Amino acid sequence: MALTRLLISNFRNISHADLLLDTGVNLFCGVNGSGKTSILEAVHMLATGRSFRSRQHKSVIRHDHSGLTVFTQLDTGFNLGVERLADGGGRVRINQAAAESSSQLANCLPLQLINSDSFSALDGGPGVRRRLLDWTVFHVEHLFAQEWKNYQIALKQRNALLRRGKIDPDAIGIWEHQLSQSGEQVDTLRRSQFEQLRAAVTTLLEELPPSLLNRVDMSYRRGWRKEVELAEALRESRDSDLSQGHTRTGPHRADLRFTVAGEPAHNVLSRGQQKMLVCAVRTAMAQLVCRHREKPVFLVDDLPAELDDHNQHVFAQWVGRCASQVLVTGIDEGTTSRPWRQLEAPWNCPKVFHVEHGNISADASAA
Numbered sequence: 001m002a003l004t005r006l007l008i009s010n011f012r013n014i015s016h017a018d019l020l021l022d023t024g025v026n027l028f029c030g031v032n033g034s035g036k037t038s039i040l041e042a043v044h045m046l047a048t049g050r051s052f053r054s055r056q057h058k059s060v061i062r063h064d065h066s067g068l069t070v071f072t073q074l075d076t077g078f079n080l081g082v083e084r085l086a087d088g089g090g091r092v093r094i095n096q097a098a099a100e101s102s103s104q105l106a107n108c109l110p111l112q113l114i115n116s117d118s119f120s121a122l123d124g125g126p127g128v129r130r131r132l133l134d135w136t137v138f139h140v141e142h143l144f145a146q147e148w149k150n151y152q153i154a155l156k157q158r159n160a161l162l163r164r165g166k167i168d169p170d171a172i173g174i175w176e177h178q179l180s181q182s183g184e185q186v187d188t189l190r191r192s193q194f195e196q197l198r199a200a201v202t203t204l205l206e207e208l209p210p211s212l213l214n215r216v217d218m219s220y221r222r223g224w225r226k227e228v229e230l231a232e233a234l235r236e237s238r239d240s241d242l243s244q245g246h247t248r249t250g251p252h253r254a255d256l257r258f259t260v261a262g263e264p265a266h267n268v269l270s271r272g273q274q275k276m277l278v279c280a281v282r283t284a285m286a287q288l289v290c291r292h293r294e295k296p297v298f299l300v301d302d303l304p305a306e307l308d309d310h311n312q313h314v315f316a317q318w319v320g321r322c323a324s325q326v327l328v329t330g331i332d333e334g335t336t337s338r339p340w341r342q343l344e345a346p347w348n349c350p351k352v353f354h355v356e357h358g359n360i361s362a363d364a365s366a367a
């Protein structure tokens, strides 16, 4: 799958852009503040309905404008459009019809993003890592989205009862039954993808020269005690949940752990090693997904940051195996294109765009 055409209006400093993208590698080069990341952010909005930098749509609407629009044609025949208005309104359309949820967008455009926030997979909260695993499960296991939705509904109801301050065992029992049914199912689907993810990450890291990266271990915590079923764990935790006013056990508390010799990976690995670990995880996620459906699109913001030439080259090779299309940003064209030009066709002849004050132009001289 690939974006063939991308239209952006009033998105951060981009007034209007109409880009014909290459189905392989697209490089966006320009000085700081020129608008490179905004292009990736616009594509991210098409796949998720929101920006990756801010939950506030207003902050990405071009100053002094009432709304933004982003539109793309995919080579799969889908057209995706997102409009966001400063007054809070907006529309999400798939092939001209209103989309029911942002997961429909994600289903049309599976996307992997590597940027400076990617380190939060190692040093951020469990929610970030849970979402990594869930991206894979969502794209591979068709039951997952509905089970997770059922779980969220039951969780909301149980929390509402807990906030009332006293427990009616019959009422809470109904929601705990639904929570445990969906929750056990969510855990089973996650666990099966986790095992495959861990194996794929290990294989990728073995391609790197010997270092502490080869000693990274990944583990999965399901969100409740190992020895018991979820129904029992929920019953046991009623009183303490009541005092806290919310449910503190279950798959909404699941986590992935990355460790090196028992220590959290981010305490041990260098910044470059952490970035390679994140790149390996994201590549492995894409590999698992493309066993079942189209290859995802990769967005890579400033690849050279923190990575030496060898690691940039290794990452470009990884992406070449599991991505359908890549959009990469960088300041200098020579440095940004180098890892890609060393690959085999079609990855070795990137389409280059120059970005200047929000204006984007294709390099006429590019191969």
Ligand SMILES: Nc1ncnc2c1ncn2[C@@H]1O[C@H](COP(=O)(O)OP(=O)(O)OP(=O)(O)O)[C@@H](O)[C@H]1O
Binding pocket: 011, 012, 013, 014, 030, 031, 032, 033, 034, 035, 036, 037, 038, 039, 058, 059, 060, 061, 062, 063, 331
């Ligand atoms: N709502 C907005 N309206 C207009 N301009 C904005 C808005 N929000 C941010 N900007 C400006 O948009 C420009 C583009 O930002 P962007 O992050 O895309 O730059 P970049 O080329 O990726 O820079 P860097 O190389 O520093 O990461 C910046 O100059 C920023 O100040």
